[in-house]
Amino acid sequence: MAKIIGGIAASHTPTIGFAKDTKTIEDPAWAEVFKMFQPINDWLAKKQPDVLFFIYNDHITSFFLDHYSPFVLGVDDEYVTADEGGGARQHPPVSGHAELSRHIGKSLFADEFDISFYQKKPIDHGLFSPLSMMTDRGNTWSGAIVPLQVGVLQFPIPTAKRCFKLGKALRRAIESFPEDISVALVATGGLSHQVHGERCGFNNPQWDEQFLDALQHDPEALTQYTHAEYAELAGMEGAEIIMWLIMRGALSSQVACVHRQTHLPSMTNIATVIYENQPSPLADTSQQHRQFIERQLAGVDEIPGTHPFTLERAHKAYRINDFLHRLIEPNHRHRFISEPESLYQEFALTQAEQDLLQARDWIGLIHYGVIFFSLEKLAAVLGLSNLDVYAQMSGKTLAEFQQTRQVAINYSVSGSENQDTDSNSDNDLEKKSGED
Known part of the structure; x- marks a missing residue:
C-alpha cells in the first residue's frame, strides 16, 4: 500500500x-x-x-x-x-x-x-x-x-x-x-x-x-x-x-x-x-x-456495447481527442478537409489514429478512446448527421437504424457552414418524412 x-x-x-x-x-x-x-x-x-x-x-x-x-x-x-x-x-x-x-x-x-x-x-x-x-x-x-x-x-x-x-x-x-x-x-x-x-x-x-x-x-x-x-x-x-x-x-x-x-x-x-x-x-x-471508490461503476463493463469515458481513456486518447476537438476552429476544420495528411503530421497522430479517421470508423474510434462528442463534431464537418454515426456504431445502415426509432429524423450539430448535413446520407430528412 x-x-x-x-x-x-x-x-x-x-x-x-x-x-x-x-x-x-x-x-x-x-x-x-x-x-x-x-x-x-x-x-x-x-x-x-x-x-x-x-x-x-x-x-x-x-x-x-x-x-x-x-x-x-x-x-x-x-x-x-x-x-x-x-x-x-x-x-x-x-x-x-x-x-x-x-x-x-x-x-x-x-x-x-x-x-x-x-x-x-x-x-x-x-x-x-x-x-x-x-x-x-x-x-x-x-x-x-x-x-x-x-x-x-x-x-x-x-x-x-x-x-x-x-x-x-x-x-x-x-x-x-x-x-x-x-x-x-x-x-x-x-x-x-x-x-x-x-x-x-x-x-x-x-x-x-x-x-x-x-x-x-x-x-x-x-x-x-x-x-x-x-x-x-x-x-x-x-x-x-x-x-x-x-x-x-x-x-x-x-x-x-x-x-x-x-x-x-x-x-x-x-x-x-x-x-x-x-x-x-x-x-x-x-x-x-477501494471497493467504495469503484462502487459507482461496478458492473458497467458487463453492459454490452458500453464504454464509459474514464480518466484512463482520456489520457490514452488525448492526442486524437484534442485533434477532433479543434474542429470547432474554422482554420483547423478547413485544413482537415483540404490537407488532412499534413495536419495529421502536425499533430503527431499515429498511423493507427490516421487510419481510423480516414476510414471514418466510428465504432473503432469509440473503442480507441475517442469520446462521442468529438465524433459528433467530425460528422458535422464531413456533412454527416448524428444518425449516420449512430447507425454505423450499431452495425446498421441508416435506414435500418431509422426503423428502430419512433420518428425517422436526421439532425446534426453543424452550423452555417454545413447546414445540409443530410445530403451525404442514404436517406435524408425530407425523404424519410415522406415515407412516414
Whole structure:
C-alpha cells in the first residue's frame, strides 16, 4: 500500500526561482534563501519519496478567468514549465504519476469532492519555483509528482475548513493506492504578503510564527478563520496559506517538525517546513475504500456495447481527442478537409489514429478512446448527421437504424457552414418524412 511519510511546506514566490536561475549561495543577498531550502534537499535525498503530491496555485497563467475551478488535479505523465511572460524557465520537465493521480481523483469523487482534472497544461512558479530549489534540478530527487492546483485568486474560493477536509480525504485516497510507494505532500504559497493595492508590501512575521505553531499542534483552530481574517492577518495574497491545511489534513494528528525556518528578504516572508508522520493506530481499511471508490461503476463493463469515458481513456486518447476537438476552429476544420495528411503530421497522430479517421470508423474510434462528442463534431464537418454515426456504431445502415426509432429524423450539430448535413446520407430528412 502507498504510505504518506510526511509533509513539506514551502513558499512559492518568484524570488526563489530567480535566485535558483541567476544567483549563487555565495551572493550574500541571496545566501539565506538557498540555505533555508538545504534541509529539504537533505530530507528528500535521505527519504527518497516516490511521489511528491504538490499543492499549489496557478497565477493566471495556465488557468484563466474563462474557466476558473477551485480544485484541479493533474492526471498527466509529464509536466513542463510555463511561459509567464518572458519565456519559460530552463527547468527540465518533471514526471507525473498518472496512475496515482487517477486513483486519487476517483477516491475524491467517491468522497464527494467534485474536482476538475487537467492534462497538457504547463505549470508556473506556483510549483516549479520551490521544486527547482528543493530538488536541485533533479539531482537530489528524481521521482514523480501529482499536482493539485487550488483556485485561491478569484472569490468565492474554498474555505480553510474545506481545505482541511480535503486533506483528510487525500489521506484516504493515497493510503488506499495498492502499490507500495512512499508519498510526501508539499504545500506551497505564503507566508504573509500582499502584492496589490495601497497595502502592497504588507507583512506580518509575528502572525506567521503563530500560524506555524497552530499548523503543527492545532490545525483545527486554523479552519475557523474567514478569508477576510486571513487577509487581514497575512495579507490578501498571503491568505493562500489555506492550501497548507490540505497538506496538514493529510498527515497524522501528531507530527514531528524536523525543520522550520522563515526569512523575509523582500515582499514575501519565505518559509520552509518539514513534518514527519507519527505512527497511527488506524486500522487498514484500504481494501474497503477501494471497493467504495469503484462502487459507482461496478458492473458497467458487463453492459454490452458500453464504454464509459474514464480518466484512463482520456489520457490514452488525448492526442486524437484534442485533434477532433479543434474542429470547432474554422482554420483547423478547413485544413482537415483540404490537407488532412499534413495536419495529421502536425499533430503527431499515429498511423493507427490516421487510419481510423480516414476510414471514418466510428465504432473503432469509440473503442480507441475517442469520446462521442468529438465524433459528433467530425460528422458535422464531413456533412454527416448524428444518425449516420449512430447507425454505423450499431452495425446498421441508416435506414435500418431509422426503423428502430419512433420518428425517422436526421439532425446534426453543424452550423452555417454545413447546414445540409443530410445530403451525404442514404436517406435524408425530407425523404424519410415522406415515407412516414
